Amino acid sequence: MDLFAGCGGLTLGIAQAAHKRAVALDVRLAIDFETAPTKVFKANFPKANVREGTVESYFDGELGASLTNQEAETLAMIGEVGILIGGPPCQGHSNLNNHTRRDDPKNRLYLRMARAVEVLRPSAVVIENVLAVVNDKQQVVSRAIVHLKKLGYDVATSRIDLLKLGVAQTRKRHILLAIREDALPFGFSAADLLQIEDHKAASRDLRWAIGDLFGVRPKSFFDEAAVPNADNQRRMNYLFENDEHNLPNEERPECHRGNHNYTSMYGRLWWDRPSQTITSGFATMGRGRFVHPEAPRCLTAHEAARIQGFPDYFKFVDERVKPRYELTRTEVQVIIGNAVPPPLAEALTSRLFDADVLQASGGPSQSAEDDFAASAVSLAC
Ligand SMILES: C[S@@+](CC[C@H](N)C(=O)[O-])C[C@H]1O[C@@H](n2cnc3c(N)ncnc32)[C@H](O)[C@@H]1O
Missing domain, CATH: 3.90.120.10 (DNA Methylase, subunit A, domain 2)
Structure with missing residues (x-):
C-alpha cells in the first residue's frame, strides 16, 4: 500500500525487487490527491487499486483512538498488508522553503502514516522524507516513533545517501523503517534491515x-x-x-x-x-x-x-x-521532480525479502505488477 503515492516511484522500486524474486505484488491501495500523478500511476500499474483523494479521508481518526467508521471501511476494503510505504509531502520541512519551513500544517500528514499503521498493522512500514523533517517544530518523526513503538513495532531511522544505491545524483533522504515485532526475523532489528547503503558501490556519473x-x-x-x-x-x-x-x-x-x-x-x-x-x-x-x-x-x-x-x-x-x-x-x-528514485525502495524491499520479513507466498498468483514487470522487462530487453 502506497500513501501520497505520486506517480509511484516507491511502488516501482518494490515491483522491481519483487519481480527479481518472482514474487507477485498486489497494490491494494495507492492514494494521491493530484490528478496528474494518479494518471501516471494508473498507466504504469493498471491493475492497482489507485484512488485520487486525500489520505486523511481514508484515515481520519486520532492517533490512539478506536477506528472510525471510515477507517473500518478502509480496512475492510484493503485487508492484510505486507508493506505500507509513503512519502508525505515535504515542502514544509525543506530547507529550500524559507517561508513556511518547520511549522507547516502539511507536516502533520507524516503522522497520518502512523495512523494508517494503527488501522492496518502491516508487517513493514517505510516513511520517506527530506532530511530536514527532523527539524519540524511539531516533532512529527519523534511522535511517529513513540506511537509505532506503542503499537508493537521495532523502529529505526537513517539518512540514506542515494549515490550509495547507484543513483547518479546527490540526494539524501530520511527514512523511517518499522517492522512489526512478530514479523521481525530472529537476530534482526529494524536498524539492521535499514543498512542498505553499499559503500563499495561505484559512484555513478x-x-x-x-x-x-x-x-x-x-x-x-x-x-x-x-x-x-x-x-x-x-x-x-x-x-x-x-x-x-x-x-x-x-x-x-x-x-x-x-x-x-x-x-x-x-x-x-x-x-x-x-x-x-x-x-x-x-x-x-x-x-x-x-x-x-x-x-x-x-x-x-x-x-x-x-x-x-x-x-x-x-x-x-x-x-x-x-x-x-x-x-x-x-x-x-x-x-x-516529486518522485522518489525507485532504487531506494528496491534496495529496502530487497533487504526485507532476503530477511523473510516480506513473504514470497500468500499473495495472488497473478497481479498488476507481475504483468507490468514482465512486460516491462521484455521491453527493457
Ligand atoms: C513527495 S510526493 C510523493 C512521491 C511518491 N512517493 C513517489 O514515490 O514517487 C508527495 C505526493 O503527495 C501528494 N499529496 C500531498 N498531500 C496529500 C494528501 N493530503 N493526500 C493525498 N496526497 C497528497 C502530492 O500530490 C504528491 O504527489
Missing part, C-alpha cells in the same frame, strides 16, 4: 545516466528541452563560449548578484560527476544546476527521469498512443 540520450530525435516534449527566455539562452551560451560551469555574478540577474550561496543556480552540469538533486525546476536554469553538460539547454524530462533512476519502460508520456493520457509539460516536470 551523469554520463552513465543520460549519455546515450544526447542527440536522440524527440517524439514528444519528453525528449525536448523547454525553450528558455532570451536572457537565459544568452546565459547558457555564455557558459559554453567561456567553458564555464558556474555563471559569474555579472551575468546573473541583479537579485542574484553579490554574496550568495547560490553558486549552483544558473550552473552547468558535468558529465563525470553525479547530477545535483533533481527538483521540479530541472527545466529552468534559474532553479538550480540544470544546464546540460554538452549543449546550451536545460535537461529534458526524459533525462531528469533517468537521473531519478526511472527505467525507460516507465511511462510518463505514452508516445505510441497520442494522447493516451494528456499531461502538460509542467505537470510532467512536477511529477518527475
